[in-house]
Amino acid sequence: MSKHKKSYDDDSYLTLGLCFGVSFGLIFNHLALGIALGISIGAALDGQKKSNIKKNNKQKH
Structure with missing residues (x-):
């Protein structure tokens, strides 16, 4: 059984985009648009x- 160490590669931009989308949606009073843009970005x-990770892994091997 292998142990998986948490690294920068495990982080998701999807959650970050959602947070910013909700924030901007609330600020500009267009929550649905903010969520949609945040998720898409x-x-x-x-x-x-x-x-990029897959590309770098192919170059290493």
């Missing part, structure tokens, strides 16, 4: 991070 950043 977070998902895009998360996908980009994962593709």
Whole structure:
């Protein structure tokens, strides 16, 4: 059984985007729009991070 250490790669931009989206949605009184934008930006950043990790892993091997 292997133990998994928590690292920076385990963090998700999706949750960060959601937090910022809710915050900006409440500030500008458009909660639904803020949540939608936060999730979409977070998902895009998360996908980009994962593709960069895969790309770096291929270069190492």
